[in-house]
Amino acid sequence: EAGVTQFPSHSVIEKGQTVTLRCDPISGHDNLYWYRRVMGKEIKFLLHFVKESKQDESGMPNNRFLAERTGGTYSTLKVQPAELEDSGVYFCASSRDRAGELFFGEGSRLTVL
Amino acid sequence: KQEVTQIPAALSVPEGENLVLNCSFTDSAIYNLQWFRQDPGKGLTSLLLIQSSQREQTSGRLNASLDKSSGRSTLYIAASQPGDSATYLCAVRPNNNDMRFGAGTRLTVKP
Numbered sequence: 001e002a003g004v005t006q007f008p009s010h011s012v013i014e015k016g017q018t019v020t021l022r023c024d025p026i027s028g029h030d031n032l033y034w035y036r037r038v039m040g041k042e043i044k045f046l047l048h049f050v051k052e053s054k055q056d057e058s059g060m061p062n063n064r065f066l067a068e069r070t071g072g073t074y075s076t077l078k079v080q081p082a083e084l085e086d087s088g089v090y091f092c093a094s095s096r097d098r099a100g101e102l103f104f105g106e107g108s109r110l111t112v113l
Numbered sequence: 114k115q116e117v118t119q120i121p122a123a124l125s126v127p128e129g130e131n132l133v134l135n136c137s138f139t140d141s142a143i144y145n146l147q148w149f150r151q152d153p154g155k156g157l158t159s160l161l162l163i164q165s166s167q168r169e170q171t172s173g174r175l176n177a178s179l180d181k182s183s184g185r186s187t188l189y190i191a192a193s194q195p196g197d198s199a200t201y202l203c204a205v206r207p208n209n210n211d212m213r214f215g216a217g218t219r220l221t222v223k224p
Contacts, residue, residue, distance in 0.1 A: 033211075042214045042216050042217075044213040045213070048211070102147060104154050104157035
């Protein structure tokens with residue numbers, strides 16, 4: 001069974017540009033989460049999907065971040081326009097049940113210059 | 114607001130030692146607690162999940178305990194090996210959406 005996959009593994013962009021990160025959860029996992037770790041800080045929750053519906057987006061930093069999960073399969077996280085403080089590692093995780101075991105992807109490292 | 118603290122921040126032990134990693138959280142109202150390991154530049158690998166009604170979980174050389182009333186969890190690693198070197202993260206789920214992480218304990222097992 002394939003795990004959670006994320007693309008790209010690393011993205012380097014300039015301030016003001018747009019980046020879109022993609023996450024493919026484990027097949028059959030309705031729950032999909034986005035997390036972020038910025039330099040030197042703990043991993044922080046961004047948002048939670050159940051199928052295509054956003055259940056909780058309280059962790060999204062501001063309106064430059066847009067997450068979608070059309071069709072309830074893969075999800076995208078778009079940052080537009082990117083700022084320097086957006087640099088970090090963006091993790092995606094999925095679980096079968098709402099409070100079940102979380103399985104993480106390898107992360108997408110974003111560097112904004 | 115749920116705060117998760119992991120002590121120590123770093124730990125270095127010789128191969129073969131048994132060791133304990135500590136995790137504390139401020140709010141005992143949790144759904145579950147999960148321990149992960151992270152290797153440099155990699156994602157998080159789930160080690161053990163303890164539901165709020167459970168006291169401990171075991172997997173191979175790993176044993177995790179949970180004491181909700183005191184807000185503590187420990188991860189016990191028996192007979193440590195160099196391959197156990199990684200950062201160990203504790204995370205608690207205060208509700209069915211969010212998960213709060215500690216800063217991690219960086220473990221080095223010397224051959």
